[in-house]
Amino acid sequence: MRADELAARTREFLSAYDPATDFLRARFDAGLAWVHYPRGLGGLDLPRALQPVVDEVLAAAGAPDNDPLRITVGLGMAAPTILRHGTDEQRRRWLRPLWTGEELWCQLFSEPGAGSDLASLTTRAVRHGDDWLVSGQKVWTSTAHEARWAILLARTDPAAPKHDGLTFFACDMTAPGVDVRPLRQLTGEAEFNEVFLDEVRIPDADRIGGIGQGWQVARTTLMNERVAIGGAPVPREHGMIGIVARAWRERPSVRTAGARDELMRLWVAAEAARLSARRLGEQLAAGQPGAEGSAVKYAFALLNQEISGFGLELLGEEGLRYDDWTMRRPPAVDWALRTPGYRYLRARANSIEGGTSEILCNIIAERVLGLPREVTG
Amino acid sequence: MTALLYTETEEDLRATVRKVLTGRSPWQAVLARIDGGEPYDAGLWHTLAAEIGCAGLPVPAGRGGAGAGWREAAVVAEELGRSVAPVPYLGCAQAVAALLACDDTELLRRLSDGDLVATLAVPLSTPLGAAPPAGALSPTVRADGDTLTGTVTSVLDALPADVLIVPAGGSLWQVAAADARITAVTSLDQTRPLADISFDAAPAVRLATGAPAGRAWTAARTAGAVLLAAEQLGIADRCLETTVAYVKQRHQFGRPIGSFQAVKHRLAQLWVQITQARAVARHAAGCLTTGDPDTPVAAHLAQAHCADVAVRAAQDCVQLHGGIGFTWEHPAHLYLKRAKSDAIAFGTPARHRDALAALLHLPGPG
Ligand SMILES: Cc1cc2nc3c(=O)[nH]c(=O)nc-3n(C[C@H](O)[C@H](O)[C@H](O)COP(=O)(O)OP(=O)(O)OC[C@H]3O[C@@H](n4cnc5c(N)ncnc54)[C@H](O)[C@@H]3O)c2cc1C
Numbered sequence: 001m002r003a004d005e006l007a008a009r010t011r012e013f014l015s016a017y018d019p020a021t022d023f024l025r026a027r028f029d030a031g032l033a034w035v036h037y038p039r040g041l042g043g044l045d046l047p048r049a050l051q052p053v054v055d056e057v058l059a060a061a062g063a064p065d066n067d068p069l070r071i072t073v074g075l076g077m078a079a080p081t082i083l084r085h086g087t088d089e090q091r092r093r094w095l096r097p098l099w100t101g102e103e104l105w106c107q108l109f110s111e112p113g114a115g116s117d118l119a120s121l122t123t124r125a126v127r128h129g130d131d132w133l134v135s136g137q138k139v140w141t142s143t144a145h146e147a148r149w150a151i152l153l154a155r156t157d158p159a160a161p162k163h164d165g166l167t168f169f170a171c172d173m174t175a176p177g178v179d180v181r182p183l184r185q186l187t188g189e190a191e192f193n194e195v196f197l198d199e200v201r202i203p204d205a206d207r208i209g210g211i212g213q214g215w216q217v218a219r220t221t222l223m224n225e226r227v228a229i230g231g232a233p234v235p236r237e238h239g240m241i242g243i244v245a246r247a248w249r250e251r252p253s254v255r256t257a258g259a260r261d262e263l264m265r266l267w268v269a270a271e272a273a274r275l276s277a278r279r280l281g282e283q284l285a286a287g288q289p290g291a292e293g294s295a296v297k298y299a300f301a302l303l304n305q306e307i308s309g310f311g312l313e314l315l316g317e318e319g320l321r322y323d324d325w326t327m328r329r330p331p332a333v334d335w336a337l338r339t340p341g342y343r344y345l346r347a348r349a350n351s352i353e354g355g356t357s358e359i360l361c362n363i364i365a366e367r368v369l370g371l372p373r374e375v376t377g
Numbered sequence: 378m379t380a381l382l383y384t385e386t387e388e389d390l391r392a393t394v395r396k397v398l399t400g401r402s403p404w405q406a407v408l409a410r411i412d413g414g415e416p417y418d419a420g421l422w423h424t425l426a427a428e429i430g431c432a433g434l435p436v437p438a439g440r441g442g443a444g445a446g447w448r449e450a451a452v453v454a455e456e457l458g459r460s461v462a463p464v465p466y467l468g469c470a471q472a473v474a475a476l477l478a479c480d481d482t483e484l485l486r487r488l489s490d491g492d493l494v495a496t497l498a499v500p501l502s503t504p505l506g507a508a509p510p511a512g513a514l515s516p517t518v519r520a521d522g523d524t525l526t527g528t529v530t531s532v533l534d535a536l537p538a539d540v541l542i543v544p545a546g547g548s549l550w551q552v553a554a555a556d557a558r559i560t561a562v563t564s565l566d567q568t569r570p571l572a573d574i575s576f577d578a579a580p581a582v583r584l585a586t587g588a589p590a591g592r593a594w595t596a597a598r599t600a601g602a603v604l605l606a607a608e609q610l611g612i613a614d615r616c617l618e619t620t621v622a623y624v625k626q627r628h629q630f631g632r633p634i635g636s637f638q639a640v641k642h643r644l645a646q647l648w649v650q651i652t653q654a655r656a657v658a659r660h661a662a663g664c665l666t667t668g669d670p671d672t673p674v675a676a677h678l679a680q681a682h683c684a685d686v687a688v689r690a691a692q693d694c695v696q697l698h699g700g701i702g703f704t705w706e707h708p709a710h711l712y713l714k715r716a717k718s719d720a721i722a723f724g725t726p727a728r729h730r731d732a733l734a735a736l737l738h739l740p741g742p743g
Contacts, residue, residue: 115699117629140700185703186710257741258727312717313725317502317531320718322565341565344717348695349703356699358639374637375630
């Protein structure tokens with residue numbers, strides 16, 4: 001047996017007897033997955049703020065985690081939606097493998113003609129007995145190529161006003177008629193995809209929420225998405241500002257008077273955003289995220305973009321180089337491990353994905369400040 | 378005072394160059410060249426340099442050039458910025474500026490004819506005004522008699538170059554590219570791939586030494602920075618144009634997205650900045666043409682301003698295109714990467730602001 005064959009065999013063995021998965025399942029069943037979830041669904045009905053207590057003990061013991069970066073769509077969007085709008089049966093079926101990372105989720109919302117105006121989407125779901133037949137095109141679907149399930153928004157009643165004709169489903173990504181094609185992005189690789197749905201059969205049992213209630217359900221998803229992006233509690237100098245601050249401390253050659261002013265301006269902005277995200281987290285401990293989540297995501301996008309742009313210029317010659325342009329399908333991206341050029345480029349999407357910054361400002365203006373709407377519908 | 382408007386001759390030149398670039402180097406062609414691993418377009422460069430005479434614009438007729446000036450050269454740079462065409466214009470222009478300040482050489486004539494490609498062997502990120510010659514012009518290359526040994530990293534237009542102009546040991550040298558080892562670098566801006574160069578006792582011809590070498594160096598660097606500002610103006614202009622066209626046509630919420638005030642204001646502000654960038658870039662090109670004493674200030678000012686405007690325009694272009702703007706198959710990224718690399722080239726805006734403060738006697742504390 002050759003070495004590569006032996007390695008393949010070992011990997012196969014490992015996937016059948018993955019020690020981490022057994023541990024994660026047991027952790028879920030013990031209610032230590034997400035303590036603010038109900039008992040029996042990975043939680044203990046405790047305040048969300050207590051989760052770090054669990055995480056710290058487990059991390060100190062070197063216990064495996066569920067690689068949250070890899071399963072952000074499931075954790076941040078699908079799970080809260082299923083918890084809030086799913087049936088008991090759906091929660092029991094989906095939440096555990098979602099949390100352990102055994103089943104990845106993706107989000108089939110955006111379409112070529114429906115991005116910011118998501119409610120105008122045209123993917124159709126037509127009732128056939130106990131099933132729905134779904135046809136249409138979705139786009140920019142992150143991790144669709146790895147996902148087992150998708151949260152899907154489709155139009156079930158074209159005659160109804162646009163927000164009232166939508167229904168929310170869980171779509172089995174292995175079902176016949178689901179065609180996933182990679183879409184290369186400006187960083188060179190393809191995290192996202194085009195997804196073509198051709199008469200995909202979805203059992204009515206996989207509908208989440210009522211028929212025609214899709215928009216209300218999707219709002220839960222979107223508000224949680226915005227909190228998921230940039231809302232996690234983090235220590236000071238975490239993330240992008242930490243990377244730049246480290247470069248500044250370690251490399252005297254990058255320092256100039258002007259750049260120091262800029263660094264400190266960004267440091268202050270980052271710390272203000274961090275504290276306000278933490279404050280939002282405290283507000284959220286009990287209830288569901290509201291429009292305030294939009295502010296956190298808006299600030300996160302702006303900061304990530306400014307800091308990564310500054311960090312790239314700061315490095316001068318090194319900033320002129322890139323690591324790898326080949327088209328790849330990376331697993332979850334750890335920004336810290338990539339070049340400053342990658343961070344700069346990838347951050348451009350932060351103000352587009354999960355609702356553009358312009359749309360978030362509209363939400364703040366209209367739902368928080370109560371200003372008259374620019375568009376109706 | 379420099380004239381800030383374009384002359385009729387300049388507009389004619391622009392039209393000629395634009396026609397060639399839109400016909401021969403649309404963004405799809407640029408992207409295809411990148412994907413094919415052969416970004417530089419030698420045929421296009423031949424048309425621009427040899428047939429239209431773009432390479433020799435600032436060279437007097439008596440020395441083999443077109444006898445125009447840096448203002449015209451800047452118009453070409455604008456058009457090249459608009460098209461992000463991968464041609465060695467900036468490298469050649471710096472070489473021309475250096476050679477104009479040296480004794481007459483055959484090299485200048487051949488460069489003006491578009492016969493040869495040359496570039497200045499210096500890291501693209503080297504700040505304008507950094508370390509003029511006296512002593513070691515380039516700390517990483519050593520001159521032994523008539524040979525050079527050492528390395529220079531991240532050099533612009535070295536890949537297609539026939540000749541390298543190398544600062545070393547207080548002199549400027551001419552080295553045949555064939556006598557150096559030139560290695561492509563994975564560059565942020567794929568439309569302008571950089572290269573690392575190493576010399577191992579490479580035979581070199583001395584072009585200038587001492588104060589004249591210093592003048593040639595400064596002339597080359599200043600001309601490069603001024604043309605880069607024009608290029609940045611072109612990038613910004615094209616990004617604005619593309620974005621305006623898109624927001625008129627893309628509908629969301631039953632309306633063109635360009636009808637939303639957030640979008641309108643963003644583009645209106647960008648237009649204001651570009652208008653200023655044009656004035657600033659024109660002033661710099663004018664100064665360079667006439668040898669105006671304001672040239673150092675004008676060059677740093679142009680870089681401090683135009684670099685940020687180009688970056689902002691490219692970023693806005695991505696943002697206002699939404700998800701499509703983030704894809705490989707859309708041209709926005711070509712402009713974004715060029716604009717951001719250009720902001721590092723010749724020093725970042727922050728460094729230009731520091732340099733301006735010194736030139737303007739605005740000292741820091743203490
Ligand atoms: C990296 C990445 C990952 C993504 N992952 C997913 C995913 O997994 N699943 C998914 O469903 N979608 C995903 N998306 C899609 C994303 O949600 C959409 O791109 C986004 O909602 C914007 O839609 P759009 O691209 O159609 O842009 P458009 O809606 O066409 O917007 C274009 C521009 O117009 C502006 N605009 C639009 N309406 C208004 C208004 N009323 N007022 C002011 N300005 C306005 C926008 O802000 C934007 O700048 C992803 C996108 C990216 C970039």
